[in-house]
Amino acid sequence: MTRFSKIIKQREFRTFIFLILLFVVVGFINTDYLSLQNIDKSLKSSLIYIVLTVGMTFVLLTGNLDISIGGTLGLSAAVCGTILRDGGNIFLAVLAAIGIGAFIGLINGFGLIKLKISSFIMTLALLSITRVVQVIYTDGKWVENIPANVKELSKIDIFGVNLLSIIVIVGVIFAQVYLSKNSKGRYYTAIGDNVDGAISLGIPVKRYIAYSFVISGICASLAGLIFVSQIGFVSTNAGVGIELTVIAACVLGGVSLAGGIGTVVGAALGAIILTSINSALVFMKVPAFWNDTISGALLIIIVVIDALLAFNANKKAKKVRLNARVLQKEA
Amino acid sequence: MLNKIPKWNLTLFILIVVEMIVFGMMNPRFWNVTILLNSFNDFVAIAIIGFFVTLVVITGGIDISGVSIIGLTSVITGLLSQVVGINIWVSIICAILVGGLCGFLNGVLIAYGRVQAMIITLGGMLLYSGIAIVLVGVSDVSTYEGISGFSEGFSWIANGEVMGIPNAVILFIIMFIIAYILLHRTKYGRYIYLTGINQNTAEYSGIDTKKIITSTYVLSGLSAGIAGVVLTSYLGSARSDYGAEYLMPILTVVVLGGTLITGGKGGVVGTALASIILGFMQIGLQMAGVSTQYIGLATGGLLIVSVAFLGINPDFRFNVKRIITQKQNNGG
Structure with a gap:
């Protein structure tokens, strides 16, 4: 029973309830929305975002920010796209993606640790640089004519569930277990919660910050690979502005930008919510141009409610502490 | 005299001179004063927002919602004047005030709701651009072409000139002076710095920091509104996606101008110089035959x-x- 009430109190549970609520409300208006087929579809369309949020959560947990993921996604999509188009092996493409992501993550980490640039500026600069590198690489052209067997990869079903979805879900669970159960994985949260404390505990803070950026870069470039497989072509502005949506998804899922708070599962739920709104509007026959307004308003409302709840909880805790002190004195 | 000027601003100034020499050697037309002055049109919107985002960043916050306030005010100007039929100048004022209102919403939530500035302005960015798109969608205007058919008086705002000086340059200077006086010559400006250096200390020394923080966001929103009107006037039509790619340049201008992203240090002069550097670089690279994509x-x-x-x-x-x-x- 205690375990159950513990789960209810968690922030992720509230996000989950919200997701369910969204499906139920839209399902009342249009029952097709609740069909398994549609749920599978919404999951499929949020895969790119989920993969990106996993990487972003690692970075956010340490108290940093990675805006370069959109550029990394575009670049890796372009490179993998050309490799696959020219008849390259799929494993070669995966390797290339991991290499690109790790390299960009390393540059980010280098700038942060050695040059002492704030993560926001460093990744912002890399975002614009990677975009240009993508344009130079593709010569400003779209990467098209990607072979059909690559596109088929995103459509393989196992027991009626999309293969890529299964891989991503397993990945999310793996990342969650690593972050919450593994002692090394706990380092990321510790760094974001209190850097000085983490240093005093002997955690190699700089190394783990660099790791977080490498992980985020790899996730972004793998998302690029999914992009190639799902969309089937890569334009020069693939993934433009995606970084802000991903941050929004993480925040919706309860990850704090100040670091130290949040889980991968919550962030992934946030990503699903943001993409579900998209399809929900279609099912409710609301014009698609309402999408941004609703996402933005939702983000602000949820964040403000969160802040108020946290403020009240803080106040209560302070009161309890004060009372305890007074009682101690009286005794 | 020289050591009174902050070193970083001097470096920026030298950078501008170097830029002019290098680009001038690549293409002598770059030294043409008219072309240089007219090039202000391309980055005046970035500079205007940059000036006031500098104030926000000095208080320790950040405002990325300006880029969508541009589109929103552009659409509002167009709708009020062309579709509803209100006088163009009244609709301009309404649009700028809406920009201020957006900034006020950001500021109140950040200062009084104690939420991180990045998140609120990110939400604001989605929300305001969303509202702009909704307004366009509801009013049955072509999203692609936008609302056009403005009067000549309106297009004079950005395209006209006074005594041979393009209006864009004049606007740049006026907004710079306003921001400069606010930040460097008034008590309010000192309060902004103090809030950024240490908000708690500022609070204890009797500064209403929440009001100060909110006011900087309002100013930033107003400036974004002005930028939106200027862009609409310059390009001759009102569209919701104006300014969508300005996020990078605005932040670059502020940071390159020497303002610390953590707050407490910086200035408007640096932002002005940095925006000129960025603008000239764009023009210079274009003239040198480099594609704008490489900027x-x-x-x-x-x-x-x-x-x-x-x-x-x-x-x-x-x-x-x-x-x-x-x-x-x-x-x-």
Whole structure:
């Protein structure tokens, strides 16, 4: 029973309830929305975002920010796209993606640790640089004519569930277990919660910050690979502005930008919510141009409610502490 | 005289001179004064927002919602004047006030709701651009072509000139002076700095920091509104996606201008110089035959190099100082 009430109190549970609520409300208006087929579809369309949020959560947990993921996604999509188009092996493409992501993550980490640039500026600069590198690489052209067997990869079903979805879900669970159960994985949260404390505990803070950026870069470039497989072509502005949506998804899922708070599962739920709104509007026959307004308003409302709840909880805790002190004195 | 000017601003100024020489050698037309002055049109919107985002960043916050306030005010100007049929000047004022209102919403939620500025302005960015798209969608205007057919008086705002000086330059100077006086010559400006250096201390010394923070966001929103009107006037039609790609340049301009992203230090002069550097670079590269798509490489590199090595970074300055004093000690 205690375990159950513990789960209810968690922030992720509230996000989950919200997701369910969204499906139920839209399902009342249009029952097709609740069909398994549609749920599978919404999951499929949020895969790119989920993969990106996993990487972003690692970075956010340490108290940093990675805006370069959109550029990394575009670049890796372009490179993998050309490799696959020219008849390259799929494993070669995966390797290339991991290499690109790790390299960009390393540059980010280098700038942060050695040059002492704030993560926001460093990744912002890399975002614009990677975009240009993508344009130079593709010569400003779209990467098209990607072979059909690559596109088929995103459509393989196992027991009626999309293969890529299964891989991503397993990945999310793996990342969650690593972050919450593994002692090394706990380092990321510790760094974001209190850097000085983490240093005093002997955690190699700089190394783990660099790791977080490498992980985020790899996730972004793998998302690029999914992009190639799902969309089937890569334009020069693939993934433009995606970084802000991903941050929004993480925040919706309860990850704090100040670091130290949040889980991968919550962030992934946030990503699903943001993409579900998209399809929900279609099912409710609301014009698609309402999408941004609703996402933005939702983000602000949820964040403000969160802040108020946290403020009240803080106040209560302070009161309890004060009372305890007074009682101690009286005794 | 020289040591009164902050070193970083001097560096920026030298950078502008170097830029002019280099680009001028690549293409002598770059030295044409009319072309240079007219090039202000291309970045005046970035500069206007940059000035007031500088104030926000000095208080320790950040405002990325300006880019969508541009589109929103553009659409509102167009709708009020062309579809509803209100006088163009009244609709301009309404649009700018809406920009201020957006900024006010950001500011109140950030200062009084104690939410991180980045998140609120991110939500605001989605929300305001969303509202702009909804307004366009509801009013049955072509999203692609936008609302056009403005009067000549309106297009004079950005395209006209007074005594041979393009209006864009005049606007740039006026907004710069307003921001400069607010930040560097008034009590309000001192309060902004104090809030950014340490909000708690400022609070205890009797400054209403929440009001100060909110007001900077309002100013930033108003400036974004003005930028939206200027862009609409310059391009001759009102569209919801104006300014969508300005996020990078605005932040680059503020940071390159020497304002610390953590707050408490910086100035409007640096922002003005940095925006000129960025604007001239765009024009110069275009004239030198480089595609505009490659400008990101230059700005990104400039951003990293300037922050890492050129003295904006406080750690680096400390190191340099230590190295220099050590040398002097050894020599003496």
